[in-house]
Amino acid sequence: MSEQETTGRSPWRALVPVMALGAGLLFGTSAALAEDHPAESQPESLPALITERNEQVAELAQQATELQTQVDELSATGRLPANAAADELAAAVGTVAVEGPGVQVALDDAGYTLETLPEGYTVDDVVVHQQDVQAVINALWAGGAEAMMVQDQRIISTSAVRCVGNTLYLQGRVYSPPYTITAVGDRDALLQALEDDPTVSNYRAWADILGLGYQVSGADTFELPAFTGGVRPQHAQLVTPRPEPTEEGPLERR
Numbered sequence: 570m571s572e573q574e575t576t577g578r579s580p581w582r583a584l585v586p587v588m589a590l591g592a593g594l595l596f597g598t599s600a601a602l603a604e605d606h607p608a609e610s611q612p613e614s615l616p617a618l619i620t621e622r623n624e625q626v627a628e629l630a631q632q633a634t635e636l637q638t639q640v641d642e643l644s645a646t647g648r649l650p651a652n653a654a655a656d657e658l659a660a661a662v663g664t665v666a667v668e669g670p671g672v673q674v675a676l677d678d679a680g681y682t683l684e685t686l687p688e689g690y691t692v693d694d695v696v697v698h699q700q701d702v703q704a705v706i707n708a709l710w711a712g713g714a715e716a717m718m719v720q721d722q723r724i725i726s727t728s729a730v731r732c733v734g735n736t737l738y739l740q741g742r743v744y745s746p747p748y749t750i751t752a753v754g755d756r757d758a759l760l761q762a763l764e765d766d767p768t769v770s771n772y773r774a775w776a777d778i779l780g781l782g783y784q785v786s787g788a789d790t791f792e793l794p795a796f797t798g799g800v801r802p803q804h805a806q807l808v809t810p811r812p813e814p815t816e817e818g819p820l821e822r823r
Contacts, residue, residue, distance in 0.1 A: 666794050667715065669753045670787070670788065671759065672709070672756055672763075672785060674783070674785050675750075675783075675786075676701055676749075676781070676782055677783075679695035696746075697746055697782075699730060700768065701768075702719070702730050702750065703730055704772060705769055708762045708763050709759055709763070712752075712754065712759040713758045713759070713762075714753065716752070716793050717793070718751045719751075720748065723796040746782075753791055760785065763785065
């Protein structure tokens with residue numbers, strides 16, 4: 570054997586014992602880990618698996634029976650807490666009809682024509698605007714109104730009152746003046762809220778000057794229907810608040 574062959578083979582001869590020793594260590598470590606962490610027992614046959622699943626089903630059925638018993642006991646003693654809470658919120662949300670004492674406000678145009686329009690004023694000065702209706706609505710809510718109706722429609726948190734020309738557009742329907750806003754709640758608080766609201770006060774000032782309609786009445790019982798539309802909002806819009814009137818007189822209405 571030549572010197573070259575001896576040199577080429579000698580490294581492999583040296584590695585064989587090292588590899589054998591490493592393999593032995595791996596086998597030993599695996600055996601130790603297996604003893605420390607035995608695998609979870611699994612059913613060894615199909616009948617055993619079926620028996621195990623039947624026991625799980627029986628346990629779940631027992632839990633369902635216990636829950637149903639609790640439901641039956643609560644139903645026997647009264648309505649479920651969740652249903653009672655929903656009933657309390659239904660009036661505020663608008664999903665049920667409401668009746669009770671309250672206040673009604675009617676807003677109307679001044680009734681001028683182009684020929685009879687006072688000098689120095691425009692058509693915009695003598696008609697009811699969107700912000701006028703909204704001001705009354707906001708004042709009544711601030712006064713503690715429990716429920717509200719505009720014309721013949723119930724108002725909820727997502728209702729949008731819009732004026733298109735000389736008409737009111739509300740929840741898909743169009744109305745002509747006069748516009749009637751009805752609120753159920755404490756009459757004294759509602760009336761005081763109307764008196765204190767600056768935007769409503771500005772409208773009253775214009776009503777005194779030009780004859781715009783502003784009538785407030787109260788009654789022991791107003792009947793408000795339930796809201797019949799969808800209660801999920803479709804979009805939102807940011808509205809810039811109007812400035813408050815000054816001591817110099819009512820603000821412009823344009």
